[in-house]
Amino acid sequence: MHxxxxxxxxxxxEPFGFTDGIEGPACDRHGNLYAVNYARQHTIGRITPDxxxxxxVELENGSIGNGIRFNRAGDMLIADYTRHQIxxxxxxTRHVSVLxxxxxxxxxxxxxxTDDDIVFASDPDWEASLGRLWRIEPDGTTTLLEEGMGTTxxxxxxxxxxxxxxxxxxxxxxxxxxxxxxxxxxxKCLLFAFDxxxxxxxxxxxxxxxxxxxxxxxxxxxxxxxxxxxxxxxxTGKNCTNLTFGGHDGRTCYVTVADTGNIEIFxxxxxxxxxxxxxxxxxxxxxxxxxxxxxx
Numbered sequence: 448m449h450x451x452x453x454x455x456x457x458x459x460x461e462p463f464g465f466t467d468g469i470e471g472p473a474c475d476r477h478g479n480l481y482a483v484n485y486a487r488q489h490t491i492g493r494i495t496p497d498x499x500x501x502x503x504v505e506l507e508n509g510s511i512g513n514g515i516r517f518n519r520a521g522d523m524l525i526a527d528y529t530r531h532q533i534x535x536x537x538x539x540t541r542h543v544s545v546l547x548x549x550x551x552x553x554x555x556x557x558x559x560x561t562d563d564d565i566v567f568a569s570d571p572d573w574e575a576s577l578g579r580l581w582r583i584e585p586d587g588t589t590t591l592l593e594e595g596m597g598t599t600x601x602x603x604x605x606x607x608x609x610x611x612x613x614x615x616x617x618x619x620x621x622x623x624x625x626x627x628x629x630x631x632x633x634x635k636c637l638l639f640a641f642d643x644x645x646x647x648x649x650x651x652x653x654x655x656x657x658x659x660x661x662x663x664x665x666x667x668x669x670x671x672x673x674x675x676x677x678x679x680x681x682x683t684g685k686n687c688t689n690l691t692f693g694g695h696d697g698r699t700c701y702v703t704v705a706d707t708g709n710i711e712i713f714x715x716x717x718x719x720x721x722x723x724x725x726x727x728x729x730x731x732x733x734x735x736x737x738x739x740x741x742x743x
Contacts, residue, residue, distance in 0.1 A: 456683065466484040470689050471703070472691040513528045533545075533555060533558065559603045564585045567581065567583075580593040600646060606651055621640075656671055661687065698714055
């Protein structure tokens with residue numbers, strides 16, 4: 448795919464390789480892509496840069512994943528919506544542990560992460576069309592930040608770490624909060640409200656633009672930090688659930704699509720925040736190892 452062909456989607460993986468529960472795409476620092484429910488429910492699938500898919504982890508005890516993120520150590524964090532918890536996968540051993548368990552959650556759905564590993568989780572109650580917002584500390588301590596919202600779903604932190612975005616699927620609204628250095632939220636404002644279709648996952652690029660999946664419409668909308676629609680990318684499938692950024696330069700957008708059970712990709716003009724975080728942490732880890740060797 449050539450760099451000059453921006454915002455043109457194409458199919459990346461074979462249709463129906465994933466179940467209709469495909470969600471939570473995230474790229475590791477080596478360029479592999481992960482998404483939930485490959486081949487069957489309860490799995491995490493890994494997709495190589497050339498599109499080869501395989502089961503990476505089988506979740507046990509009835510766990511089913513949704514949103515995926517990576518922390519500074521390179522561990523995979525998974526929102527396990529059936530068991531009301533956030534899981535952690537140590538990538539080298541594929542060992543799965545529980546980072547946080549909160550029985551009062553309806554279901555942790557999508558997650559966002561700050562540069563210092565604080566996690567925010569959306570918590571929709573689909574039947575009641577309500578939702579909540581939670582914060583999870585690196586030690587697993589869980590705090591309810593807001594309740595009585597609409598059906599909270601997509602969630603993201605801005606690249607400067609000063610904003611938190613949360614959308615409501617059924618209400619079709621995207622909210623933005625001021626985010627303090629100690630991960631407190633304030634000054635909630637409406638960024639944008641759509642007239643039709645649903646909303647699902649969201650991600651920021653490094654210029655602060657917000658990419659939003661339009662579930663049912665089969666498109667991804669690019670919004671400016673001020674809430675202006677800059678682009679709308681049409682997909683092959685209709686029920687797009689989430690997206691992430693990766694590729695050799697962070698400018699490939701991967702979109703999970705439920706009705707076709709696969710992943711579509713398109714090129715963008717600026718790298719994604721999630722990709723940039725992974726590359727920065729990879730460099731930091733390499734530097735730390737070098738410093739340890741010099742001191743030994």
